[in-house]
Amino acid sequence: MKITAMNLYIVAPRWLFLEIETDKGITGWGEPVIEGRASVVKAAVEDLSGYLIGKDPMPIEDHWQAMYRGGFYRGGPELMSAIAGIDEALWDIKGKYYNAPVYDLLGGKCRDRIKIYSWIGGDRPADVAEGARRLYETGCTAVKLNGTEEMHYVDSFEKVLKVSENIAAVRAALGYKMDIGVDFHGRVHKSMAKVLARELDQYHLMFIEEPVLSQNNEALREIAAHTATPIATGERMFSRWDFKNLLIDGYADIIQPDLSHAGGISEVKKILSMAEAFDVAGAPHCPLGPIALAACVQVDACTPNVFIQEQSLGIHYNQGSDLLDYLADKEVFRFKDGFIDVPKGPGLGIAINKEKVIEAAKTGHNWKNPIWRNYDGTVAEW
Numbered sequence: 001m002k003i004t005a006m007n008l009y010i011v012a013p014r015w016l017f018l019e020i021e022t023d024k025g026i027t028g029w030g031e032p033v034i035e036g037r038a039s040v041v042k043a044a045v046e047d048l049s050g051y052l053i054g055k056d057p058m059p060i061e062d063h064w065q066a067m068y069r070g071g072f073y074r075g076g077p078e079l080m081s082a083i084a085g086i087d088e089a090l091w092d093i094k095g096k097y098y099n100a101p102v103y104d105l106l107g108g109k110c111r112d113r114i115k116i117y118s119w120i121g122g123d124r125p126a127d128v129a130e131g132a133r134r135l136y137e138t139g140c141t142a143v144k145l146n147g148t149e150e151m152h153y154v155d156s157f158e159k160v161l162k163v164s165e166n167i168a169a170v171r172a173a174l175g176y177k178m179d180i181g182v183d184f185h186g187r188v189h190k191s192m193a194k195v196l197a198r199e200l201d202q203y204h205l206m207f208i209e210e211p212v213l214s215q216n217n218e219a220l221r222e223i224a225a226h227t228a229t230p231i232a233t234g235e236r237m238f239s240r241w242d243f244k245n246l247l248i249d250g251y252a253d254i255i256q257p258d259l260s261h262a263g264g265i266s267e268v269k270k271i272l273s274m275a276e277a278f279d280v281a282g283a284p285h286c287p288l289g290p291i292a293l294a295a296c297v298q299v300d301a302c303t304p305n306v307f308i309q310e311q312s313l314g315i316h317y318n319q320g321s322d323l324l325d326y327l328a329d330k331e332v333f334r335f336k337d338g339f340i341d342v343p344k345g346p347g348l349g350i351a352i353n354k355e356k357v358i359e360a361a362k363t364g365h366n367w368k369n370p371i372w373r374n375y376d377g378t379v380a381e382w
């Protein structure tokens, strides 16, 4: 079998899809994207395609090594997302070739179903209790919301209280029937992160996420000293080498590698296995599209330390298109009582509606995250 073509589609709301074609008629899909840099990742995939076209798609590990180690310069979000999407598509091809789900080729499933969580609200949370209640009525028992708006290095305690009031409202509505994750989104600096973490401790959260930017992970030591809440991070870390010191330092309780950012199925399976040896849980990051989620579910199915999966159905980013829109069979991601069943289909276990993808790619998108500023005009983290 030989790779004959690598087709790229920039599609709404903010995604990039890759289809790898072969001379045997088997095609594989991947989602190589970094939110806000779809065109850059597209260029990176095109650059790597010169190496891959004409080659056998089956030796995935060797292709991964060639794409990663074969470049003198390596790593970072755009290149690792390009490798990730290619890796996903190659696993899809391999699974279809052997008529087996990817998780069967990775050792077989170790669970019957996968717990998922949903998002509430936007960046400026309001009516979160109502949002949580609506989700609870659908069977969902875990939610995540963004904590704060922009936050300066040292900022008003009023902003901390506003987060606290939002979480208190969810607790008042649903008690402890709903698990809550609060995403600090790397918006908070160390000085306020410890204040916020300590304030939220009273709500016994499922986790706090990216309490600081992952470039500032050494600050987790001090934050961990101020809270008993599990600390999650890792959506902006891209390889085993990025994760190793975090695991050695021991201040993270949950890692959140992104299947479409951190080198794909091959790499995230290894990252999560490293974490298992440090007694650290996994909760793969996935506010992305259906191919990225399908890749997550394949890894979740065969990875025991994953305890929950993020997914983007109805997320505030999905304007103009949602998680299920490009799937031929939308049943594969039917959520039942807050869980997804382990899928049975070969490869990634999904069928893409290619006509819909081609049509959407005619319009494409140019999604960028907003640039926020603090009260004094300085640029804030979004």
Ligand SMILES: [Mg+2]
Pocket: 183, 185, 209, 210, 235
């Ligand atoms: Mg996050």
